[in-house]
Amino acid sequence: MTNLHTLKIAYIGGGSKSWARSLMNDLALESRISGKVALYDINYEAAVQNAKIGNQISQLEEAKSNWKYEAVSTMEEALSESDFVIISILPGSFEEMASDVHTPEKYGVYQSVGDTVGPGGFVRALRTIPMYVEIANSIKQHAPDAWVINYTNPMSLCTRTLYEVFPEIKAFGCCHEVFETQSLLAEVVKEFLNEEVAQRSDIKVNVLGINHFTWVNQASYQNIDLIPYYKQFVEKYAETGFEKEEGSWKNSVFSSCQRVKFDLFKKYGVIAAAGDRHLAEFMPPIYLKDPETVSSWKFHLTSVDFRKENLKKRISENEELAEGNHKFEINSSGEEGVKIILALLGVEEVVTNVNYPNKGQIEGLPLGAIVETNALFRNNTVQPVFAGRLPLDIHNMVHRHVLNQESALQAALTKDKQLALNTFVNEPLLTVSREEAEELFDEMLKNTKDYLPGWAI
Amino acid sequence: MTNLHTLKIAYIGGGSKSWARSLMNDLALESRISGKVALYDINYEAAVQNAKIGNQISQLEEAKSNWKYEAVSTMEEALSESDFVIISILPGSFEEMASDVHTPEKYGVYQSVGDTVGPGGFVRALRTIPMYVEIANSIKQHAPDAWVINYTNPMSLCTRTLYEVFPEIKAFGCCHEVFETQSLLAEVVKEFLNEEVAQRSDIKVNVLGINHFTWVNQASYQNIDLIPYYKQFVEKYAETGFEKEEGSWKNSVFSSCQRVKFDLFKKYGVIAAAGDRHLAEFMPPIYLKDPETVSSWKFHLTSVDFRKENLKKRISENEELAEGNHKFEINSSGEEGVKIILALLGVEEVVTNVNYPNKGQIEGLPLGAIVETNALFRNNTVQPVFAGRLPLDIHNMVHRHVLNQESALQAALTKDKQLALNTFVNEPLLTVSREEAEELFDEMLKNTKDYLPGWAI
Amino acid sequence: MTNLHTLKIAYIGGGSKSWARSLMNDLALESRISGKVALYDINYEAAVQNAKIGNQISQLEEAKSNWKYEAVSTMEEALSESDFVIISILPGSFEEMASDVHTPEKYGVYQSVGDTVGPGGFVRALRTIPMYVEIANSIKQHAPDAWVINYTNPMSLCTRTLYEVFPEIKAFGCCHEVFETQSLLAEVVKEFLNEEVAQRSDIKVNVLGINHFTWVNQASYQNIDLIPYYKQFVEKYAETGFEKEEGSWKNSVFSSCQRVKFDLFKKYGVIAAAGDRHLAEFMPPIYLKDPETVSSWKFHLTSVDFRKENLKKRISENEELAEGNHKFEINSSGEEGVKIILALLGVEEVVTNVNYPNKGQIEGLPLGAIVETNALFRNNTVQPVFAGRLPLDIHNMVHRHVLNQESALQAALTKDKQLALNTFVNEPLLTVSREEAEELFDEMLKNTKDYLPGWAI
Amino acid sequence: MTNLHTLKIAYIGGGSKSWARSLMNDLALESRISGKVALYDINYEAAVQNAKIGNQISQLEEAKSNWKYEAVSTMEEALSESDFVIISILPGSFEEMASDVHTPEKYGVYQSVGDTVGPGGFVRALRTIPMYVEIANSIKQHAPDAWVINYTNPMSLCTRTLYEVFPEIKAFGCCHEVFETQSLLAEVVKEFLNEEVAQRSDIKVNVLGINHFTWVNQASYQNIDLIPYYKQFVEKYAETGFEKEEGSWKNSVFSSCQRVKFDLFKKYGVIAAAGDRHLAEFMPPIYLKDPETVSSWKFHLTSVDFRKENLKKRISENEELAEGNHKFEINSSGEEGVKIILALLGVEEVVTNVNYPNKGQIEGLPLGAIVETNALFRNNTVQPVFAGRLPLDIHNMVHRHVLNQESALQAALTKDKQLALNTFVNEPLLTVSREEAEELFDEMLKNTKDYLPGWAI
Ligand SMILES: [Mg+2]
Ligand SMILES: [Mg+2]
Ligand SMILES: [Mg+2]
Ligand SMILES: [Mg+2]
Known part of the structure; x- marks a missing residue:
């Protein structure tokens, strides 16, 4: 029996500018579970920023549960003793x-x-698969019993790689x-x-x-x-x-x-x-x-130029948020x-x-x-x-x-x-x-x- | 879209002394659906008796829906235009x-x-299978789109026979x-x-x-x-x-x-x-x-002697019920x-x-x-x-x-x-x-x- | 035990200008088996001509076995009591x-x-499959135990159709x-x-x-x-x-x-x-x-024009052969x-x-x-x-x-x-x-x- | 291309009293291949004795090929560079x-x-499987490309174990x-x-x-x-x-x-x-x-007593043979x-x-x-x-x-x-x-x- 109020979630790609926020919102709106979220990202600063944002969300009056967010500097640290692992990375x-x-x-x-597919999806897969080999091996070693939820594309091949490397993994993709x-x-x-x-x-x-x-x-x-x-x-x-x-x-x-x-x-x-x-x-x-x-x-x-512009906006928005300069609203992500x-x-x-x-x-x-x-x-x-x-x-x-x-x-x-x-x-x-x-x-x-x-x- | 209040259920083995009663009770307790139930049995009199009982149950104050029960003399009559087929027969x-x-x-x-198994279950299967061949053929002809629920034992072989004869059948066993x-x-x-x-x-x-x-x-x-x-x-x-x-x-x-x-x-x-x-x-x-x-x-x-005794009791109980000499109570069957x-x-x-x-x-x-x-x-x-x-x-x-x-x-x-x-x-x-x-x-x-x-x- | 010297081969497409000749030659060169070959073709005259050629080949001194060739006017006649069925038709x-x-x-x-494939092979398949449905049904009825050898293209789909229609068929393609x-x-x-x-x-x-x-x-x-x-x-x-x-x-x-x-x-x-x-x-x-x-x-x-020319040549060659105007040589077909x-x-x-x-x-x-x-x-x-x-x-x-x-x-x-x-x-x-x-x-x-x-x- | 006259056969269980002799005879009767046979047995002396016998057979006039037999003291030595591995052991x-x-x-x-089966075959399997685990691992390491022929019973489980441990093995049982x-x-x-x-x-x-x-x-x-x-x-x-x-x-x-x-x-x-x-x-x-x-x-x-007696006879027979006291006859083993x-x-x-x-x-x-x-x-x-x-x-x-x-x-x-x-x-x-x-x-x-x-x- 897992204690519903001392959960640990590991977030691989925890510096993410969008999925991370969705999760923070949805967790805040759910009173029946709580615990901590370890954010791991190859961009450590981004994880730190997200931790700040997450912790502020937890403090909001509307928040129904109190989650503690923490940036960690190694995948192992994130995975150890985690009950759930969320993977949402930008490959490259x-x-x-x-x-x-x-x-x-x-x-x-x-x-x-x-x-996902097409020439672009194919080449993206080639570069993502080795990253997922590494993640799967790390999960096998540090969190073999955790539930693993993948959000990264190409979805099928990311999830397939996890099972290829660690067939007993408890993983699926959303x-x-x-x-x-x-x-x-x-x-x-x-x-x-x-x-x-x-x-x-x-x-x-x-x-x-x-x-x-x-x-x-x-x-x-x-x-x-x-x-x-x-x-x-x-x-x-x-x-x-x-x-x-x-x-x-x-x-x-x-x-x-x-x-x-x-x-x-x-x-x-x-x-x-x-x-x-x-x-x-x-x-x-x-x-x-x-x-x-x-x-x-x-x-x-x-166009990727559009994505770049879009990201810039989100980064500065996040900075503002992290510094507490903005009022948050908690919305269910869907x-x-x-x-x-x-x-x-x-x-x-x-x-x-x-x-x-x-x-x-x-x-x-x-x-x-x-x-x-x-x-x-x-x-x-x-x-x-x-x-x-x-x-x-x-x-x-x-x-x-x-x-x-x-x-x-x-x-x-x-x-x-x-x-x-x-x-x-x-x-x-x-x-x-x-x-x-x-x-x-x-x-x-x-x-x-x-x-x-x-x-x- | 099926109209929830003009349903037809065909009951093969509708003279049954126990399962039929369970169904009547459970239907009576459910307000969201209604319609008629055609009772078919090789023992026509038993079906007639059950129809009487069923219709009395429908009249009870506690009944939340009004089902009409009717004994029919052929399987075809029961099956035609049915939405559901229930099979619960005594083979032999x-x-x-x-x-x-x-x-x-x-x-x-x-x-x-x-x-079910053992020498008895095996020989019972040998004699039940031809009956299910006949039922499956009849469903194929007269009610190919109906949902078929089997209650007869040996469960696995009865259901298996339905699929062997009519692979497109929509059947399962409970x-x-x-x-x-x-x-x-x-x-x-x-x-x-x-x-x-x-x-x-x-x-x-x-x-x-x-x-x-x-x-x-x-x-x-x-x-x-x-x-x-x-x-x-x-x-x-x-x-x-x-x-x-x-x-x-x-x-x-x-x-x-x-x-x-x-x-x-x-x-x-x-x-x-x-x-x-x-x-x-x-x-x-x-x-x-x-x-x-x-x-x-x-x-x-x-012992089968016990079953015979038991049946006698139920028969006389049913007769009383059919004649309206007894007060019914509607209980969920589980x-x-x-x-x-x-x-x-x-x-x-x-x-x-x-x-x-x-x-x-x-x-x-x-x-x-x-x-x-x-x-x-x-x-x-x-x-x-x-x-x-x-x-x-x-x-x-x-x-x-x-x-x-x-x-x-x-x-x-x-x-x-x-x-x-x-x-x-x-x-x-x-x-x-x-x-x-x-x-x-x-x-x-x-x-x-x-x-x-x-x-x- | 099949008698090796009273065999019957049914040839569907027996008016064929090339495969039929290959078979006649190869049979003539094999002393260990003999019997008769029934040639069936929707072009009956072509079958008759091939029968003439076949019978002449059988008469040749170099022939090691004596096969009797006969044109027949229905598929049933060809198939009945046959030990082998050869199918080599021109679909359309x-x-x-x-x-x-x-x-x-x-x-x-x-x-x-x-x-075989490509747009042409695909459309050819669409028109050939119904022919093979007919052939398969006829084999099922008239020669269910015969061995069936297919030579027609599209090979895979012709053979597949035979099995789809008559799963117990003893067929393969060469x-x-x-x-x-x-x-x-x-x-x-x-x-x-x-x-x-x-x-x-x-x-x-x-x-x-x-x-x-x-x-x-x-x-x-x-x-x-x-x-x-x-x-x-x-x-x-x-x-x-x-x-x-x-x-x-x-x-x-x-x-x-x-x-x-x-x-x-x-x-x-x-x-x-x-x-x-x-x-x-x-x-x-x-x-x-x-x-x-x-x-x-x-x-x-x-080009199909080339094929048409080629066929004309073969037809006149065959006419000559059928009339006995040419000296045959028996060569193994490979x-x-x-x-x-x-x-x-x-x-x-x-x-x-x-x-x-x-x-x-x-x-x-x-x-x-x-x-x-x-x-x-x-x-x-x-x-x-x-x-x-x-x-x-x-x-x-x-x-x-x-x-x-x-x-x-x-x-x-x-x-x-x-x-x-x-x-x-x-x-x-x-x-x-x-x-x-x-x-x-x-x-x-x-x-x-x-x-x-x-x-x- | 393997040279047919410099073959190496590894014999695991090479001290065997019967199968080894069959092989020696059959090899001696075949002129198209030759080479050497490495005999490995946990009973080293028995392997030495068989080597002596094998080499005498090779010297016989009737021998059509010259095979050299050698007892070796480790499985590795037997397996290294072998083209074929024969396994015929007495488990226990x-x-x-x-x-x-x-x-x-x-x-x-x-x-x-x-x-093979029955209580005896079952228990024999339990004790044989670990031996085959060891053999399979050794083959994987020292002779991964060799063909492996199993003669030991329980045949199915011995062969199955080889594939379980080393799925790429080229093994079968005769x-x-x-x-x-x-x-x-x-x-x-x-x-x-x-x-x-x-x-x-x-x-x-x-x-x-x-x-x-x-x-x-x-x-x-x-x-x-x-x-x-x-x-x-x-x-x-x-x-x-x-x-x-x-x-x-x-x-x-x-x-x-x-x-x-x-x-x-x-x-x-x-x-x-x-x-x-x-x-x-x-x-x-x-x-x-x-x-x-x-x-x-x-x-x-x-009875196993019979087997013991039988073995004694074969041992003394073998001793005689090894010492050269007996005239050999080479017979095909079947x-x-x-x-x-x-x-x-x-x-x-x-x-x-x-x-x-x-x-x-x-x-x-x-x-x-x-x-x-x-x-x-x-x-x-x-x-x-x-x-x-x-x-x-x-x-x-x-x-x-x-x-x-x-x-x-x-x-x-x-x-x-x-x-x-x-x-x-x-x-x-x-x-x-x-x-x-x-x-x-x-x-x-x-x-x-x-x-x-x-x-x-
Ligand atoms: Mg998606
Ligand atoms: Mg039951
Ligand atoms: Mg071809
Ligand atoms: Mg054996």
Whole structure:
């Protein structure tokens, strides 16, 4: 029995500018658990700053629990005696990310995010995997019984690496993309059934696929099958797209009008359950042919320059916060991390979607591959819920990515450049010639070589 | 969307003297659904009588919903347009059951129930399977979209036959044995933690195995792991047994003091989650060596004469009830059938144990075998929850029964007497010589030959 | 026991202009078996002509056995009481084939054969599958115990269809492409070891993959591992290509200089064991980018006009032969059909490569998919030999085709145009935009619509 | 390329009194290979003696090749630079073997061999597995590329242990029991077809099962299916048994009249392909009920006293031989070890039965379990041949033993006495009460405790 008020959470990547704040808020809003959070980051100063912010949040009147935040200087220190480990790191700097996203543009290959699949996601994976090897080994040594929650992308390969290195690890990955789909379905209910859905989780969905290329083949609200209503919704909004506030998609590079999602439904008959920016990258360059095409589908390419600007803002905001110059407001993040922690502590059981090794929950995908389905969380257990089989045509696309991820992992672990290249060229987004693909690959590898020790680059 | 107040339930075996009453009670206590129940039984009069009783219950003041009961004379009539099908039949008469249970006693083979495994369960399966072939074909034709809930034993083989004949069937089997284990664990909480568990389902268990030979390898209450407490409990009560009221086990042939369960924990380290009478039959004759041994383990052989007497009582009680000579009281049965029906109608989701084809929820057992694990019930879906792998020594025992069940099914479907015999002799309870086993087999087959058309007996 | 001298072979597609002759020759050269051959063809006249030719061959002095050839007018007549069934049909006419091969050229998509994968192979499959459904049903009814040998392309899908319709069928598919690889390895032995290999089959190879995209990861001659020598060979000839007679590749559209094969070895490290024309079609348009690229890799696009011309020649040649105006010469065809028939008759056992459902002989590919590996042929049995696992990067490419083939089959069986389209766009050769792909698909379907009854075209 | 005349064979258990001689003879009769044999034995003197004998055999005029034998004092010395490793050890002394075979007799449990399954085989396994752990580790370190041939019993568990410890090992196990079945089938051919089979291997059999409980479901000679003839043969000889020379079975404790084999065919319809002494031990005590029953089935219990006497004779014989006091004769042993070595050296390919991890060659048995089927041996490869699925009733019996073997392995590796006991009681031969089984287990463990370091005995 774990004492609910002396918990220790280790946060790897604890200098993070966004996820860390979400966690701090959500913890502060939950009275049933408390304890301390050890923040570890290769940028120690950032962790120190976050600790300051966290401790101030804890002091706020609205805070329902008192968590103590502390920056630590080694991973071991963070992990030792922790009950939970949260991993949310930036693999490399914005320089490498800029190469991931923008180098392919020279070859006419556009990516909306560049952190999961596509040339950018692939190269990001190559440099992230060794970091996760190190983390997994450290967890094996210092916190083998802790629950490990991953938030870093590429989600599937990060989680897969943890299990490859330490098969007994108690790890899974969380992502909020499916929540958006539930919210969208709540809009469908509103529109066609004239009912206000009380909370997102009242929309029941069967989730199956892989992270950011996740599908929903069953959706219901109470005793209402939502698939036929979604079909009508798609028919109505396929061309214009759907937004809560008209035109608002233009205000944020992270927004879209769901047109990619609707088009995929028209083509494949099942709900694609991730944001358009992610979905587009798993397909051949239908939606990402060029910037004009992207605009016509009403979503955005996210430039790394934008991210840099954005980060600057957040850094100065954080500085202000850390120094106590700003009044905080505690808002629930919409993430489920704390809810899941509660379930793992036996406080209340929850069924939600999660990235986890395939134990058979998706039929036809290889056992051990990291897949996204619902799981049942209870005291000290996560148990995937059987999700069935994807429709054949979607299965084939998903399976292709699963295969690429497996060989990307092996290439990264063995530093096998030829295997890496032979996998890289399988990315559906990459329809350039083999010669160009090889050239691009070489250039991208060079740009990230600081994080690829031991490779023949 | 199914209308929650015009439901149709088909009840195959609707003349039943016990399960039918449980259902009537539970339906009457649930205000959120209503409709009609078609009772079909080869004994039409019994169905008529139950219809009368059911309709009277519906009229009672305490009844929260108004269900209409009707006896029908064909299975087709019952099934047509039904939303749910409940199957709870007596395969054959008490004469055949008497042979199942008592013929082996001539050879020194004792059985406490004789309806699941052992020589009795095996022969019962041979005669039940053709009935389930007929039912499955009828469902395929008349109610292919209905949800089918089986209560008949042998549970695994009945459910397995449904899927063999009609693979797209939406069927599962329910049994309350695990609930008793949860209740026992609630007693453990009371004894060692001094806390009163509000409801049985607050005890969370991971269920895995096959019906009546089901195991629990994880059990918790809130954030408390109950396994170490169960261990203490077993140590304390292994010799004396455990009862809520001392000596009460002697008052009912269905009662026990859990000594078999405790002994299995001592031998195998995991909680056996069924009644002692069932568990004993899956093992070699450790607990069923002879009547004295049975008594020493503080459980009972259930004689079929007793069942006959018991039935007579219930029949006359029913007659009284049907004629309206008695005041009814509506009591919840403790079964979960109605709760599951509610979940399948999207009213509220539930996680509970169920008998269902193995989709991988138990690692290492053949896919398609009927296994018992938790499942998530939601609007129009049942999804098994991944349960993991049994400890090797238990796995071996369970697997042996799974293999026997598969060849029993094939023997029954092909009327292959040699295969049947070669399977019969694999029953762990049967340690007589091969010659005696063959003789016993012949005798038992002869006794049940009215239900084995086409066999060379 | 089958009488070796009263055999009956049914030949479906018995009007064939090439395979039929190969069989006639090989049968005539084998003294240990004899009997009759029933030739069935939708072009009855062509079958009659072949029967005449066959019977003349039987009369020749060099003929070691006397086979009787007869044209029959129904498939049933051919199949009844047959011991072996050979299937070698032309699915559709040259008009459809012309569309398969040349319509994609309008979109810049070039194919060297167009009968296996790529847009042409895919559409060919859609029209061939219904024919194979009919053949399989006829075999099930009229010759369920016969051995069935398929020679038609697309090999994998033809054979897969036979098993889908009649799972107990005793069928497999034969293709000579691997033999060419053995012959090439014999050249390697000659060049580097200065030894003349007596016969092709003395080169032992481990075969794994799918038809026409088959790989050899182990090759030996006596106790010599040939892989290192093949590596040297590739290094020497990668640029120039290899031919026995210099320049001879230009004399036949079916010839090549193995440059594709060598390049694949350089990229993937394992021997690609099919002709360059076939291999190129399984890859993205590396080798088939445009006609100039094809020439630079020293192989050919096979135009259907050429095939038409070629056929005309063969027809007039056949007419001459049928009328007895020509002197025959009996030459062994180099095919292994008769050798395998001998093995299945218990005359002598043989190990050779074959297309057969995956029973696990290739690890990691789905069970039931038609794969190509070695098998052991003995009296009345074919047993695949365990071949292991492909290297990850090759596995991914092969698996992608396997997945496409499975959904092509389902699309063809259910006449599901959307599924067909969603599969079509997965062809690696097709890197045009989604819009163009849809347009091309529609055009190609229209061109073959005579063979797609029931489709919404 | 391995030089065929500078081979090195390591012989673990090189002091052996019988297998070593077989190998020496077979090597001497084969001209195509030569080299040296390093004999390692914990009894160094015995190895020295065998070296002397081996070198004398090499000198004989009839010897076709010159092998040099040398006794070495460490396993490392034997293994280093070896091309082949042969393992044939006696695990423990005759004292432990006497306990294995005879201690159960006190409880009425009789065993005819006691080295594979049954209480004796089980306990033998417990003490052998640690020895194989050591051997496997040594091979991993000193001869990772060598081919390893196991002859020690329990065959399945010895081979399984090698793979558990060193998964990349190139190991398999050889046993001659199936050969006897081929010879018996040659007698069937003689009797009913009046033909003399030239060599045993002309009888083609499909082998499937586990060592000593191996089955043949297809058997042919040329184009003749032998199963119907075997059926007649069994009908004729079931009661009397079959012998080449009448009454000869009484002259050797290793002989039988095949009555067990015939009875199993009558019961299960498939040929049991091992000696009666082995087969009987896998079944419940049908054939081994008591010594009288054994006699009535016309086979023998092999007492360890007999083995001791027998060994004494062989020792003195060996001494004479070693001293050169006797004239040698070189006779082929009938074993296939050398033939397989030739195949692995690329000299000539062979298909024969072998014990190897299940890669899917037997459907329905767990992957990785050591099963016995045919395999194709070629230059540096062994590849199992797909054997199909056992009939359900036999499958169940075989599977039960496979499960026991897996948990025996785990018990031995983890020294888990409770798991060992829970596995021990699953032995079909053991139908005593649980109490007696526990007592017997304790006694047997104590008797072998010198070989169970680290166990809580
Ligand atoms: Mg995400
Ligand atoms: Mg029950
Ligand atoms: Mg071909
Ligand atoms: Mg043996």
